[in-house]
Amino acid sequence: QVQLVESGGGSVQVGGSLRLSCAASGKTVGRYSMGWFRQAPGKEREGVAAMTSYGRTRYADSMKGRFTISRDNTQNTAYLDMDSLQPEDTGMYYCAANGWDVLTMSGSSYNYWGQGTQVTVSS
Numbered sequence: 001q002v003q004l005v006e007s008g009g010g011s012v013q014v015g016g017s018l019r020l021s022c023a024a025s026g027k028t029v030g031r032y033s034m035g036w037f038r039q040a041p042g043k044e045r046e047g048v049a050a051m052t053s054y055g056r057t058r059y060a061d062s063m064k065g066r067f068t069i070s071r072d073n074t075q076n077t078a079y080l081d082m083d084s085l086q087p088e089d090t091g092m093y094y095c096a097a098n099g100w101d102v103l104t105m106s107g108s109s110y111n112y113w114g115q116g117t118q119v120t121v122s123s
Helices: none
Strands: 003-007 010-013 018-025 033-039 046-051 057-059 067-072 077-082 091-098 117-122
Touching: 003 091, 018 033, 018 091, 018 117, 033 067, 033 077, 046 067, 046 077, 057 067, 077 091
Parallel strands: 010 117
Antiparallel strands: 003 018, 018 077, 033 046, 033 091, 046 057, 067 077, 091 117
């Protein structure tokens, strides 16, 4: 089994930046696709960004140009860099991994999930 632990969440003001980290353990995830998802209060979970083992990325339209997904396979860790944060970015952010290495932002395609880290953006 793969265990994922997110960190780096917190409270920031509009226009601020955060880096979220996702540390994997139990197995190496170098050949897995990694994804970031978020869920705002009262809303459904949505895909934020995804990255395959070979470096292809995909972003939700509202995140393009502001969010960047990356990974350091030597550290078995994925990252989400968030810039120009807005109040609508507030939510619980989850890291996920799938062993089929498919580029997708469909949550049902991911078989490992972290517990989440809270991001709050205040105006």
